[in-house]
Amino acid sequence: MSTLGLDATLVSPDQDPGRLEREMDRLAEHGIGALEIRLERPRSVDARRLRGLADAARFELSAVCDLPALFDPQDSADDALALLEGVFRDCADLNSPVLGGMLYGVRGNRKAQGQRALDKATRFLERAAKAALVYDVRLAVEPANRYETRLFNRAEDAFRAVERIGSENLVIALDTSHMHAEEKSFAAGFETAAPFLASVRLAEANRGVPGSGMVDWTAVFASLDTIAFNGSVTLSAEARLDEVLEEGLPLLREKAGRFTLGRS
Structure with a gap:
């Protein structure tokens, strides 16, 4: 059974521990059992306090970071690697086993394309994975749509x-919004990534409330069930928290x- 997580910025845009603590009971009532913490500014999040709050509420924590421009x-x-070193330390303090995002x-850098750029990105991921291993953190390669990057757009790209x-300690994360734009089908994308798939972000095609866009959620969950996925599942949206819940x-x-969402 996968524990359903929620992007913490939907609760508190600045991920304030006090605000998150006040909402945890309500989140648990809705079946939320994990929070995803954004780490674009390393060491600015009170990771140890968040870990303490999560432990007390029996919540899991995961981490995500998109490299700043x-x-x-x-x-x-x-x-970039020096920045990620701080992020890895935050992950260790959060006890987050996986770091996702565009690493x-x-x-928005669509100029980085072609074999030379791809080779540079791959060499960087190799260096980053080696550095993250010291902190016992797995890095998740997350493909994104062609309007955001030309490097890794599909599950097949991440798998390669x-x-x-x-x-x-190098794995794959998939985002259903990006998959909707780039994959031939959810089934094909999830099956390709399955040997390395560690986390899935549930995001509507329009980044709104699930069901308000064109993602075929029946196909998403049927595909996850087919590959017997039991990794991290996180709900993400650009919407008010109440609307999402x-x-x-x-x-x-x-x-x-049959794919069960909820606390394990």
């Missing part, structure tokens, strides 16, 4: 990178079928 591995791999480039690098979660549970 000034830290593009295509331009300065050393600076191989920056969103992970297989090529061969690091024991009151509208999105009942729909997701209805569509999940």
Whole structure:
């Protein structure tokens, strides 16, 4: 059974521990058992306090980081790796086993394309995975749509990178919004990534409340059930928290079928 997580910024945009603590009981009532913490500014989040709150509430924590524009591995791999070192320390303090996000480039840089750029991104991921191993953190290669990157767009791209690098702590994360734009089908994407798939972000095609866009949630959960996925599942949306909980979660549970969403 996969524990259903929620992007913590939907509860508190600045991920304030006090605000998150006040909401945990309500989140648990809706079947939420994990929070995803954003770490774009390393060491700015009170990771140890968040870990204590999560432990007390019996919540799990996961982490995500999109590299800021000034830290593009295509331009300065050393600076990007130095930034990630702080992120890895935060992950260790959170006790997050996996770090997802765009860790191989920056969103919006569509100039980075072709074999040379891909080789640079792959070499950077290899270095980052080696550094993360010290902190017992697995890095998840997350494909994104072609309008955000030209490096890894599909599950197949991520699979090839992970297989090529061969690091024991390099895995794959998939986002249903990006999959909707790039994959031939959810079934094909999940099946391709399955050997390395560690986390899935449930995001509507329009980034709104699940059910308000074009993602085929029945196909998503049927595909996850087919590959017997039991990794991290996180709900993400650019919507108010109440909308996600009151509208999105009942729909997701209805569509999940045999794939059980909820606390393990």
